[in-house]
Amino acid sequence: MLGIDALDIAVLLADAEMIEVALQDLMGRSQLLPLVEENKSVRSLVKSQLKRWKSKVSAKMDNLPHTQELKQELTLYQEVIHWTEAEFLMKVDGLIEQLQTCSEFYPEAQKIVTATNAKLNPMLPHYFCQQWYKSITSHVKKIQESQLEAEKKRELEQLRKRLENIKQMDQLAPDEDPGAIAGRMWDMTNVSLSKSDWSVMKSQADFLNKHPKLKEIAEQLGRMANQLDPNEPPSYSQGIQFDQEVSLQATDDIVGIHESDDLNKLLPNELLFLTYPELEVVFYKHLIDKRLMNYQMEGKAHSSKKVTAMEPVPAKAENDTGPFIICVDASGSMRGFPEQCVKAIAFALMQIALAENRDCYVVLFSTDYVTYQLTKQDGLREASDFLSYTFHGGTDLEPAITAAMKQMQGERYQHADLVILSDFIAPKQSKEMIKQVDALKQKNNRFHAISLSKYGNPELMHIFDHVWSYTPNLGQRFVKKK
Known part of the structure; x- marks a missing residue:
């Protein structure tokens, strides 16, 4: 293969760095616009808008329509890179004639081929296709940069229009924060309104103030x-109700002594049976019979259960x-x-x-x-x-x-x-x-x-x-x- 296989060159993706630079440029310019400097809410809206713009413009750059000449050049390039060296040398003059009608590379191509002893150089076909590829990518990038600059200009103008509309709306509601107005109306401000349009709305705002x-x-x-609708009946909802009751299992207070088998509440003197081997059997017999002396405990236990309770319907x-x-x-x-x-x-x-x-x-x-x-x-x-x-x-x-x-x-x-x-x-x-x-x-x-x-x-x-x-x-x- 004589050159780089540019299978997807027809849809050459815009350099991500190029779009990021464009975004930062727009960010910088937008900070100087009225309201953006003064209001954090508006500044946040502008940043969000520009991030959406970046996604939109990236997709647009990826799908830029090519001119008929560029399409013709791309087709020709894909054909030429699959020639052999001998085939290239035999057909190069005809190739130069074709490039004259469709490619910016034509002057450089003619110069490369007509150079002294150029056709005797075995590297000529590869060098020629390499320079041609660079010319195509450079041309596509120029198209993208031109389109990107136009998109930037259009977006900046849209931002100016939005902010001007928000400023005008602020005059209709002077007591409100411009950031609050912008938050509610951002999507509605992307229109051009004449002075008469604003005059009509201003007259209604003035009329309301007078009446x-x-x-x-x-x-x-x-x-x-x-x-709430006063005629609407109350609804039933599930709630939790907590109850307290006396329980012998609770360990709040010691209220006496009784016989049991609870080793956790055992009186210390019961352990004396375990110190003498001949009495150890007596301890285990009392344990089985639940006759060990235990502290008797009493306290309050908390329990919960679901109940149906009448509750008013909450306001929307x-x-x-x-x-x-x-x-x-x-x-x-x-x-x-x-x-x-x-x-x-x-x-x-x-x-x-x-x-x-x-x-x-x-x-x-x-x-x-x-x-x-x-x-x-x-x-x-x-x-x-x-x-x-x-x-x-x-x-x-x-x-x-x-x-x-x-x-x-x-x-x-x-x-x-x-x-x-x-x-x-x-x-x-x-x-x-x-x-x-x-x-x-x-x-x-x-x-x-x-x-x-x-x-x-x-x-x-x-x-x-x-x-x-x-x-x-x-x-x-x-x-x-x-």
Whole structure:
């Protein structure tokens, strides 16, 4: 064989050291980004992100697509290294012509072959293939390095984007630690949002601050998932009960002397029988007859047994709470102040869902409905689109509730809190829907309503576990600016 057998050269693996150097370079650059220097939590998230990037980019480097020219060169190389020396010398001129169209090695190859007396040197075929192999590996490495540099640049830009989004979210919730916000929203910050997107969300945060009652309603809804149902009967659980009783086997106190065969509690004078051979038989006879003088002991023995005890059902842990499904009435009758209210409450519930790691699904309805999944990778974009939606059309509540209930029947949205924000100026639900609602309640789903009109249909409210009404008068709607 004339050269190195490069069987896998077409999928030449990137040097692990090269990727590690790229990772350390990214680590160093990321430490200089805003928030990373100041916040340990954010710094930890960035490190975790970059470690994931290393794994992803290693796989990508291993599977880089090759150009048609490189594929042609690799095929040619695999063929040539199996030639004999004589065959190489006979075909070398044709080989040089082929290299001219597909290889960076062509100028050097021509120089090697045309050197004085080169073809008379018996080592020419081996030397030629060795230099050719080096040229191929160098070329592949250049491709990988170029791709790696592009990946580094892309990742650094993504980090800047994430951190900028977290900084913007910090302005929406200034009382929270940026690290806590980053921890909850890291996967959602990998999107580009315009100034108008942030402006929309900032306006909702400001509106909530001016109307604390709306924020209070949202917080009550968030806490309800952790509260016990007062109508739920207590459950039975197995507990351990300890008892004490007097026992002669316990060795707490000496209470007297009695006859027995317990050598551990033997009186010292009984051992005198063993000092005289003629009396030793008397000792063993007393032992068999259980007539040896023993200390009589008494004490308290502890025993345990399982008993059935009545215990209250513990409240759900915070991380066991279910998701939110928010149905927002986007009909024309909700325009103006009610529209601002429902968007603000939905925005507050989205923040609560993020804080408690709960999914949040929004159904925006009028004569038709639109859905948004707010707690997913592009959730910030979905939230901005939802908050920018202009309300119009009529009120058709049933399709929206049907869409929400369909989500509840899936695995992801079990034990959900469904919140409907509407003026409830609509017909009563069908009997079939009421049956479906009752069935879902049996599976620990809860239904809440927030009414923003005095003229809502009271017959619509019977299906809900909790109902809030927010209809402030005109003077209460507007807060004077300082």
